[in-house]
Amino acid sequence: MTPIAQNKQENPALHFPALQPPRRYLFGPGPSMVHPRVYEALAKPIVGHLDPYFIQVMGDVQQLLKPAFGTSDGVTLVVSGTGSAGMEAAVANFVEPGTKLAVFANGYFSDRLTEMARRHGANVVRLEKLWGETYTEDEAREFIGREKPKVVAYVHAETSTGALQSGQAICAAAHDAGALVIADCVTSLGGVPVQFDQTGIDVSYSCTQKGLSCPPGLSPMAMSPRALDWLRARTSPVRSWYFDLKLIHDYAAVSHRYHHTAPISMFYALREALLVIAEEGIEKRWERHRHCHKLFVQGIEAMGLRMHVPEEHRIATLNTVCVPEGVDEAKVRKRLLDEPGIEIAGGFGPLAGKVFRIGVMGPLATEDNVQFFLKEFKKMLS
Ligand SMILES: Cc1ncc(COP(=O)(O)O)c(C=O)c1O
Numbered sequence: 001m002t003p004i005a006q007n008k009q010e011n012p013a014l015h016f017p018a019l020q021p022p023r024r025y026l027f028g029p030g031p032s033m034v035h036p037r038v039y040e041a042l043a044k045p046i047v048g049h050l051d052p053y054f055i056q057v058m059g060d061v062q063q064l065l066k067p068a069f070g071t072s073d074g075v076t077l078v079v080s081g082t083g084s085a086g087m088e089a090a091v092a093n094f095v096e097p098g099t100k101l102a103v104f105a106n107g108y109f110s111d112r113l114t115e116m117a118r119r120h121g122a123n124v125v126r127l128e129k130l131w132g133e134t135y136t137e138d139e140a141r142e143f144i145g146r147e148k149p150k151v152v153a154y155v156h157a158e159t160s161t162g163a164l165q166s167g168q169a170i171c172a173a174a175h176d177a178g179a180l181v182i183a184d185c186v187t188s189l190g191g192v193p194v195q196f197d198q199t200g201i202d203v204s205y206s207c208t209q210k211g212l213s214c215p216p217g218l219s220p221m222a223m224s225p226r227a228l229d230w231l232r233a234r235t236s237p238v239r240s241w242y243f244d245l246k247l248i249h250d251y252a253a254v255s256h257r258y259h260h261t262a263p264i265s266m267f268y269a270l271r272e273a274l275l276v277i278a279e280e281g282i283e284k285r286w287e288r289h290r291h292c293h294k295l296f297v298q299g300i301e302a303m304g305l306r307m308h309v310p311e312e313h314r315i316a317t318l319n320t321v322c323v324p325e326g327v328d329e330a331k332v333r334k335r336l337l338d339e340p341g342i343e344i345a346g347g348f349g350p351l352a353g354k355v356f357r358i359g360v361m362g363p364l365a366t367e368d369n370v371q372f373f374l375k376e377f378k379k380m381l382s
Contacts, residue, residue, distance in 0.1 A: 028345040029159045031209035032361040041272035046264040058252050064274035069222040070195040079219040083186040086205025086219030089243035090182045097121030102149035108160035132161040134313045137169035144173045152179045157187035162309045162320030171200030191289050191317035202227040213362030214273040217266040289316045292365040299374035308355050320355040332380045340376045
């Protein structure tokens with residue numbers, strides 16, 4: 001065997017040091033901190049994507065997702081890809097060319113939904129509000145009653161603004177009009193209640209890298225019995241083969257025939273993340289996040305700062321704090337990253353330069369971590 005060259009000229013690999021990612025406190029909107037048990041799961045040996053062991057892992061994940069989504073009647077499954085893959089799957093499967101889709105627009109991700117739906121040939125109608133505002137039941141009823149869409153879409157936790165949209169108001173109005181409801185729960189699942197059945201959602205997608213304390217890479221989904229009937233009744237083929245939910249469901253839960261090579265290690269990770277959540281108890285987890293959110297807001301207000309979203313519409317896991325007059329928010333973020341290694345995010349679109357976006361999720365949602373963050377943040381502002 002030829003010996004491995006030990007000088008950089010003959011062996012270019014020696015130009016690249018071993019991976020040594022900096023230690024960060026991920027207080028941004030996501031990715032959030034990964035639970036140590038999830039890292040351990042990622043290191044386990046892989047099996048094949050058709051191996052009975054992996055089929056069992058997929059089954060476990062589907063089962064563990066049910067309490068996280070809050071569904072007993074619905075079907076849960078996982079799309080390979082980040083949260084946007086779930087969004088694309090929801091749009092591709094429930095929209096056909098010409099389908100009227102009503103979007104409750106109030107931030108960046110409702111715009112992304114609009115763009116995807118238009119690319120899939122939907123006739124998109126939008127109700128517009130400023131970034132950070134939410135919709136009331138009366139507004140939802142008026143809009144849906146006027147437009148009579150076949151499908152309605154909203155973002156439950158709008159990451160670009162920090163606002164939480166109540167789903168009940170929208171779902172009740174949509175169902176009265178015979179429309180199906182798609183809810184983006186990318187930032188809510190695992191951190192704040194989704195309550196899929198109780199709210200009346202028909203299709204929901206999320207991600208792994210926020211409230212579930214797992215790396216990015218998968219998109220958990222839930223579908224109501226109505227949504228399944230809708231899929232069965234669909235006459236035109238789903239334009240995206242990869243995101244065809246009937247094919248994915250068949251592989252994951254029915255025939256287990258090959259659809260795609262599922263990312264095995266990410267399924268291990270998600271299974272472990274969901275087990276960690278099940279052991280804590282989903283309601284206790286929501287309560288822990290709510291408690292830390294309150295402490296966070298108290299600390300922020302004690303510094304004389306303001307929150308962007310009114311109290312009753314805030315996402316417990318993602319805070320938007322108004323940038324005080326005269327403060328360069330980019331500089332604050334850079335110093336936080338360079339010195340204590342804390343990542344937070346700024347605003348974008350109409351909120352560029354106006355808000356800090358600060359996530360308090362998963363392992364970071366403890367009293368000590370909130371106090372640690374507030375102390376460092378205060379230092380950087382002064
Ligand atoms: C509300 C919302 N929807 C969709 C997405 C897209 O998810 P991803 O970046 O994982 O593709 C995000 C990402 O932050 C999000 O916050």
